[in-house]
Amino acid sequence: MKEAARALVMGGGVSGLKAAMDLARAGCSVFLAEKQAVPAGLLLGLDRQFPSNHCGLCRVLPPDPSGRTWQACMRRGFGHPGIEFFPGFEVQDIQGSPGNMSATLIRQTLMVDSDKCNACMQCVEVCPVHMPDLFSTGQIPVKAISRAAPHRPPHHLAISLEACTLCGRCRDACREGAIDLDAAREEKVLDNLDFAVLASGVEYCLPEVYNLYQSAAHADVITTLDFEALLSSAGTDIMRPSDGRPVRRAAWVQCAGSRSLKLEADHCSGICCMISLKQASLAREKDIQCSIFYMDMRTSGRDWQKYLDRAREKGVELIRCRPHSIEQVPEEQILRIPHAPSPGNQQDRDFDLVVLSVGRDPAWKPPEYAGREGVFTSPGSRRVLDIARSIIAASATAATALGEDRQESLPDQEAKDQDQVHSRVLVVGAGPAGLSAALTLAAGNIPVVLVEQKDHLGGHGLSNISPEQRKEVQDLAARAMEHKLVQVYPSAAVISCTGPAGGFKSRIRDSSGDEKEILHGAAVLATGGRAAPVARQEDRTADIFEYSRRIFAAGNSGEAPESVIFILCHNTRQEPANYCSRVCCSLALKSCLQTLSLRPEAEVTVFYRDIMVQGDDEELYTRARSEGVRFIPYSPDAPPSLEAKDGKIRVKGSDPYLSEESEYEAEQLVLAPGVVPAAGSEMARIFNVHSSAEGFLCEADAKYRPVESGRAGIFICGLARNPVPFKEAVLEGRAAAMSALGLLKQGLDSRLQTFVRVKPALCSLCGLCLEACPFKARYAHEETGAMAVDPLACRGCGACVAVCPNKASAWSEQLEENVHELN
């Protein structure tokens, strides 16, 4: 058997950390390079993140009763027994082929020897190079040599080699000899690597570089990244950078550096709308007037539309207009934004502070070695992703890398089934997410039981619309059917699932009513979603999925109607289905373009609220507009009205910006009602996990543990969890599989340790601990009724110990001492 795979992960931000920890849990030896002195990347300065407005980075850390894994805020440091961490290093080049790759790491940040340093700060005093203060406490000057990170103890200093001139003054000033400048040129070479994962994120657009607004050089025109520092709860009030006066009125200008043909940035950065909404909502709490200038509010996740509604309730003002300039009014020391909320209606608005909502740097490209064989690039290193999607993408990329490495290091399963831990995984649902999960697990040598309600694999058909995608789905289905480790149960359903993680017992019922019991260690729920039903009075109406399927079916020789009207967000993005389904807009744009390519003279009209296309799909929008598709915005308070007349559909809509009524007629009406989860609440009941009011399965932590349900060992992915396009469903499936695989690997490890134990002689079975445990790690044993702890679910919070009056619930023996020492 081959030794554990050697994997290099580049980037110690949230993606890199997640990929590294997943790989380590799957048994690889991992090397993690991060150019800063501490992990966490962008999150170092990001205290509050949407949609919860909290940080929670530490939740990616695996619980570890042995105490060998770092268990504290990662902004203070990082340590993991399976990961060799190289803080301060960046990968310069990667050579060789998989299995025999070597990477050259060069220093980017030089650390001061913290054992010697006594925090006298002489070095900082003498350093001549001043740096922008990213963390805004303003208490200590920021120089090329500075504290490694604000949350680090004071004797942890670091030198940024990007800024450092190697003048040597700090070294001379240090009486402890803690500074070794020669190490600045240090290089490390890592050999014999099996593969590498690039997860270092993207660069953000700097307004000065692109001269975005002429006033961008003004001190009170800042970026969202800068504003984050102002917001950081370390400070109290938000002050103007120029004169330190408190900010009373602030504006956010969206799409700074994105969605611009002039800058060759025909992309949407995807998360800037949410960032601005968050910043404005938080600024509202400090009683600042907040206005956001935007083109489309792209609140395109399950919970984001509701977040927008809350922001509005808090008094954040939304102005639909892309300002052409930001003017300085020196006499009044304010910034003025002239804009036209409706044609001919010129207005000026004055602000103390203007925040440019920046996204991906248009010129940014991944490093050259990203394209080499054996280097796997996380999608988060191609485009900007929010935290949950970064985490999913990182896990999925780790899974792909492992899969291609064929993971001989993972245990040969059936043989390894232990008393309490079964190595099999139950996957429910065989759509894109479920199939990807099954194949990822099978590639990791884990036997899979794949249960599908339909008689065929491939899902509910939302994703096999375009010919390419249909082929991809068919391909996944065929591979799953063939794989010897995947046991497929079509026309069957899971009816119950009991037991703790690692030892689940589920019953499956097939169409003839026969039942079968399956023992499994984990489960992946991927029951998908389907088109929301539309009330259809006229037969000239189709939903977006039908229409697209039809128009793509005939290939390039098909027929298209001579006129078609799309109504997007039909009965969705408002209660009770208050979320964006994420697939309709781009599907609609593709259909518009296909319609026009089949029938160039066709008249195509789109009624929309916000066009939600992200990343490079923005190009579709640009093309659709240039090819003459008519886009008419509407507001949900006054949706377009429909009427059937003489075999045609007549749509009357009022454009809130032009404030005029307009009427259009078409042969075909296409409605986009969005998607709904197919079996969410039912699955939630059977598997005892939570689901939202809309029926989406809920995760343990929306940002940091997105594919884990609240019940250990049950993973959720794809449309069953949240509205996702095909590609993301695949990623989620892989990420869920990767988490399941890691859990089983941990469970099969015979040295299973636990944080807590139950002393049965003292336990009076009161069940208080059952109620107190936030992770459902407590259960009454099925047969004996005795209280037990599920070691795979327990995260060691100690709530059960505190709640047990009798201390029948106790820390494990090895922890007991620590806890007392600690106390």
Next chain:
Amino acid sequence: MHNFSLIETRGDAGKAVSMLLARLLEQNMVQAVIVPAAVPPSVLPMTRLLNNPADLDQTSPLAPVAGVSAATQAAKISRGPQEIKIAAVLRPCEIRALVELHKLNQAQLDNLLVIGLECPGRLENQDYIDLQDQNQDLDQRFYRDEDLQSRIAITCRSCIDFLPENAHLNICVLGLDLDQQAGIAWDEGPGADAARALELKPGQEPGERGRAVDSLRSQRESAREEVMSRSRETISSSSGLQSMIAHCLGCFNCQRACPVCFCRECVCSREAFEQNLEMLHTRAGRTGGIRLPAGMTMFHLTRLAHMAHACVGCGQCSSVCPIHIPVADIFRTVAAATQKELDYKAGRSPEEPIPHLNFSTEGDQ
């Protein structure tokens, strides 16, 4: 309760009630009965489990004494097999304790037919034995003899919760001439089923009952106010509290007698033996050395912290204390403050969740 019926007692109310219990067994409404009974040569009625109707005439359901709180026993027995339904004659404080125990998974209320007894108070065990010597028909006389009533346990003298709540069937004694009649009250549900089996006819509730209850309550309320304010004052300083706790023998009787202290073995009783010697020596070096067995203040405070929300005010802890520490006074005083703060009342309703398990995000600290 909505329905009320008078039963003839013919000079022995205890016997009349026993007969009803026997009927419940005969009619197979229940398969067992929990009721106090003194089995000769003993004179002190103790909780007894019976399932033979013929044995019922030996029991004393109205005896003004509670050997130990019957709640603990009723709770334990109720966790038995589903098919066995048990009628349990319980005092109001015992029912409250039962309700608390149910929330802690220590009782299976569905298996019980709870028969509540209106309680003018109970005598201490020793007093009962002594008085029994002088009064042949003590159980019957107690209810008409104010002198006897004035000898009830000290905690009972200031108890205001003397009417049973959450029972299926109540045995009513207040404002009635027990030599003639006793009352039975019930609501819809299992109580009504039992009343039907006993062929009780709903009738008019005598008006004297209301007056008797009111006058007892006002008398008790002023007594309670006095006791509580005295005890509030005493324990509100470390020395006052110590003046009581310093005598504690560490016998753990109070904890064992407490009907809501449900732990198999008190964590403090274990700790008293597992004291860290090094720590004791360190403390011994401080002024005055250290009192042994150590941990008694911690014991009482722990019990308060764990159980003040659940204290039902039965007074058993005071009754069993060999050194006559007014444990129940301390407890009831702290419990009143705690239950007020938590907006909770011990034993009020089986549905009311335990306040310590309310982890809602609402509100501020």
Next chain:
Amino acid sequence: MNTGISRPEEAGTDNSRHKELDVLALVCNWCTYTAADLAGVTRLHYPAQVRLIRFMCTGMIDMRYILSCFLDGADGVFIGGCHPGDCHYLTGNLKARVRIKGIRPVLESVGIPPQRLRLEWIGASEGKKLQEDLTSFARVIEQLGPSDYKGMNLV
């Protein structure tokens, strides 16, 4: 629990021990303790009589720990946890909150005024809030003076 209040070398020196007020801060490892580091970095000092004791989560703070602190002679007990929603273990801080609510009346009844026990939410970046909260708490304790239980040598 060993709160570290009585150091053996102090024993016997009697009154000297009573002059200094002891404030114990039982803080959560994830947020408040990080904030304490941050406070250290930014040179925000908190009062010297405060002793920080780290817990993985405020949800593991047994009511008995609070009792021992006071019996051991603490003049004030401060509990610092993550903001609601931030707890690393989801709801530990809310458990702490209800426990404190329940134990306050007990303490108050036995002569420990409720102001001697304080719960605050302090996020990882709120070094400043940590400093402010601890300082104001220490000030309150100073006004209240030594606890009634100080020096009683009770366990």
